[in-house]
Every structure is written in C-alpha cells, then in structure tokens.
Amino acid sequence: MLMKIAQIRIENDGMFRHGLPFGPVAPLTLYWAAFALSVCAFIAEYFVGGIVPQLGVVLVLIGFVPCGMAWLLSRELFRQETERKAWPLVVVVTLYLTCLISYVVPEGHAGRLVGMVASMKGLIGSAMLLMTFVEAIDGLKASSAERRFRLCFAGGYAAIVFVSLMNDQRGLDVWQEEFRIVAATLALVGASAAVLYRRQNPLAQTKRPKSAAGHPALALRLERLIETDHVFLEPQIKVADVAERLREPEYKISQCIVSDLGFANFNQMINSYRIAEAKRRLARPDLEGQPILSIAMDCGFGSLGPFNRSFKAMTGLTPSAYRRQAAVQ
Incomplete structure (x- = not known):
C-alpha cells in the first residue's frame, strides 16, 4: 500500500513539473x-x-x-x-x-x-x-x-x-x-x-520518409546493434558510442539514421526504441505493480519528465493512461 502511494506521488510530481x-x-x-x-x-x-x-x-x-x-x-x-x-x-x-x-x-x-x-x-x-x-x-x-x-x-x-x-x-x-x-x-x-x-501536449513527432540513396548495409548493422544488443537501454548512449562499436565515422551514422532509417536524428531513433520497450512493459500483467518511474529508468530514460513527454508525443497518451488502456484490452 505504501509503495502504491509512493508511486502515485512520484507520477503526480513528474506530471506537475512536466506541466509547468x-x-x-x-x-x-x-x-x-x-x-x-x-x-x-x-x-x-x-x-x-x-x-x-x-x-x-x-x-x-x-x-x-x-x-x-x-x-x-x-x-x-x-x-x-x-x-x-x-x-x-x-x-x-x-x-x-x-x-x-x-x-x-x-x-x-x-x-x-x-x-x-x-x-x-x-x-x-x-x-x-x-x-x-x-x-x-x-x-x-x-x-x-x-x-x-x-x-x-x-x-x-x-x-x-x-x-x-x-x-x-x-x-x-x-x-x-x-x-x-x-x-x-x-x-x-x-x-x-x-x-x-x-x-x-507536445507536437507529434513525425518520421521522415526514407531516402532512395543511402547506406543499406550500414542500416542493417545499426538496427542489429540496437535490437540485439539493446544499446537504447543505456541512459548515456550517444551517436559517438554507436559509431565506435560499428567502427564507422559519426557523420556516416547520422546520415544513415536520416536517409535509411527515416528518423530526424539519433535521439528520436533511440527514444522510439525506448518507448516501444516501455509500451511492452506497461502492457505486461506481471509488471502491473512496477512503478512507472522504474520502467522509465529501465528503458534508458534518466528521469520521469522526459519519459512522460516522449511517451505522450509518440502515443498520444500518458504512461499511466496507456497502462490502464492495456489492462482493459
């Protein structure tokens, strides 16, 4: 009961600071x-x-x-x-x-x-x-x-x-x-x-259309690194870290993210994977009691405010509302 109250207070505090x-x-x-x-x-x-x-x-x-x-x-x-x-x-x-x-x-x-x-x-x-x-x-x-x-x-x-x-x-x-x-x-x-x-009510984040010319082979390696190694779960991950692991120049990684994967920038790409992972966790019945702050941190976010903003921008719902909706379905 005390954990539930603490969770509610943390979520409300995050939304309060988010709204100011x-x-x-x-x-x-x-x-x-x-x-x-x-x-x-x-x-x-x-x-x-x-x-x-x-x-x-x-x-x-x-x-x-x-x-x-x-x-x-x-x-x-x-x-x-x-x-x-x-x-x-x-x-x-x-x-x-x-x-x-x-x-x-x-x-x-x-x-x-x-x-x-x-x-x-x-x-x-x-x-x-x-x-x-x-x-x-x-x-x-x-x-x-x-x-x-x-x-x-x-x-x-x-x-x-x-x-x-x-x-x-x-x-x-x-x-x-x-x-x-x-x-x-x-x-x-x-x-x-x-x-x-x-x-x-942030502006909806839009994904750019993929360019015909780009780096398809690098795009596959980049997606494999993100989806297999789950680097998006690392809070401090930067484009330089990804470039070092793939042994490619930073500018080439950035070009690939925009031209081949269709994202506006590195941060939008990483956050899209983080939000997708958060949606999976929020929809799991066995994680119903896990605080939203804990899920946000586990998915690579450093605090609740940025998580709430990114989540609502991509889904149109707050994390709490998404969890309630997933529980009903």
Missing part, C-alpha cells in the same frame, strides 16, 4: 524565460523607472525586444525543428542593436545613418509582429485539438496587438503607456498558458 512552464531546461523553456524577462522588465520600468532612474535604464535595456522574443517563442511552440537555425536569433539581435542605437543616440544628433537604423527597427519589429501570427496559423491542417490551440493563440495574439495599438487613437493617447502595460501583461499570461499547453 519551467523544469528541465529545454529550448521552449529558455525562449519563454527570455520573453518573460523582457516583458517583466518593460512592466517594471513603468512603475519604478521614474523613482530609480539607474534601475530604469537597466530595465529599458532588458525590455527592448519583447516582440522578437515572442516570435522566437512562437517558432518553438509551432515548429518541430530537429536542427535549430541561427538566423532567427541573428535577426532578433539585429533588432536589439537598432533599438539600442535609437535609445543611446540623442534625438538632436540623429543623422541620416541613425534615421536608417530607426527605419530598420520599425521594419524588423513589424515583420516580427506579423510572423508571430503566421507561425500560429501555418499548420491548421493538424488535429482538431492542435487546430483549436493555434486558433486560440492567433486570436489572443491579435487581440493583444489591437489593445497595444489603441493608444494611437485620438483621445486615448493620454493612456498610451497604460494600454501598453495591459497588453504586455496579457501577452505574458497568454504566452505562459501556451507554453503550459505545449508541454502537456
């Missing part, structure tokens, strides 16, 4: 943290900037590009990128630098070059506002639940942009800063809710 917009460091977590920091700095400057000028300057420098952070966050929410490109970050850094130049250079000294910088700032900022919206709606052919999530995000985002632009209306310009603070607060709440949803 923080926990194990991941790109989604980092982008959310950067966006939240930028927005909080923007809000804090409104309240304390006039009281403590030095702190106000620091907060302004931190809160320059919330629209850029929102765009990066939306890319992470709605894209499944196996290799993240550097150019989006470069664009955001460029926007930050243009904001910095516009802030540092006094208006009376603004020459042609500074005017060009200001124009560039406006152009990049406007493009990011639009692209954040596009990221959400570019994928409406997904499942109904995913489509509802994307539409809610896009609708909420559009409403927030509308609120922030209301300050330009005649008679409302006296409330300009207040409108921006309200919009920033709503954006932070909405972004946190979106991250919470995405962590509980």
